[in-house]
Amino acid sequence: MTIRGLTKTFGAVDALKDVSLEVKPGEFLAVLGPSGCGKTTLLRMIAGFETVSFGEIEIEGEVVSRPGYEVPPNRRRIGIVFQNYALWPHMSVAENIGYSLKVAKIAAGERKRRIEEALSVVSLSGMGDRSPGSLSGGQRQRVALARCLVAEPALVLFDEPLANLDVHLRASMEDEFAAFHKRTGTTVVYITHDQTEAMALADRIAVMDHGRIMQLAAPQTIYHEPANEMVARFISHGMVIPVTMRTSERNGTCEADILGQPITLRCRTGEAPRSGAVVCCRAEDVRPAKDNEPGFDGTIKRVVYQGGVARIDFAPAAAPDLNIHFVQPDPQPFAAGDSARLCFTGGWLIPENTQTGHSA
């Protein structure tokens, strides 16, 4: 699927602004972003429930949406898996799965064959005669996947399918979805506001904010090399800290000062000293400084025990408004109010003025 320059305007609101992306055949793409960023609008436009204001959507080489031209949803070869699976309780599992084929007037023999095949793909062979009510939550989700697969979609859209599930069922369904994707090789666009889900499942993640794609890259790249401050902060509560750059980039790193501490930072090719530079540091880039090691002083603000480790919030003396956080394994040496000396061990220099950061 290819999306080019997609914009959606509702009155004065631009729900989507100039969104372009390509999903490769068989790829699992997660679209991740905070509430109101435009995820649902994007999904509804791909599915054909919403007209486009500008731009176009192409599925398997065919333009399905452009201003003034919309292929109807039922002719887009798209399967959608919602949060609420909405299986029909009065129909058997097989009837639920085969419903769309019946509507499409596919002959009974062919229908049966495709239902069997779909049941087998989701590991429910032999359960076609059961009623949905007799299945576990996980099995019902698999029926919903089979129902979507049986129509042989070019693309499956997942719309926050795990929202509101408890943490254990969520983890097991993540495994189900990963296995489903591996077995079928289906192209997937998975909408979520949950970054752990996106990280666990996706080949690539599109991070959205205010209707735009902020970064489209592999989960590791999104985490280690955020394209801008929004992605840095949104993913795993990255710390964004001002730095003074001392050297230009060489072999992917540059020298800088952070809170008075000299440090080697990872950075993009061609970076040169500039004013207003900021770095993204992760909790694992911070630790207590050893004696005589360069670092910075400050005060422990909070110790939140998490079982085996604690998350520690720290205010540097030189910049008390900056919240530095790190993780300390047991036994806990710190309590709120203690003075401490910390150091950074690394970080990623956030590229200058990058609105978006597309990479393969």
Ligand SMILES: Nc1ncnc2c1ncn2[C@@H]1O[C@H](COP(=O)(O)OP(=O)(O)OP(=O)(O)O)[C@@H](O)[C@H]1O
């Ligand atoms: N039918 C509509 N009419 C007017 N504004 C809309 C309409 N649909 C969406 N919007 C606006 O477009 C923006 C994007 O909404 P959208 O529902 O796509 O966000 P989202 O990322 O899916 O949010 P959430 O995670 O909360 O569902 C929001 O500002 C929303 O208020």
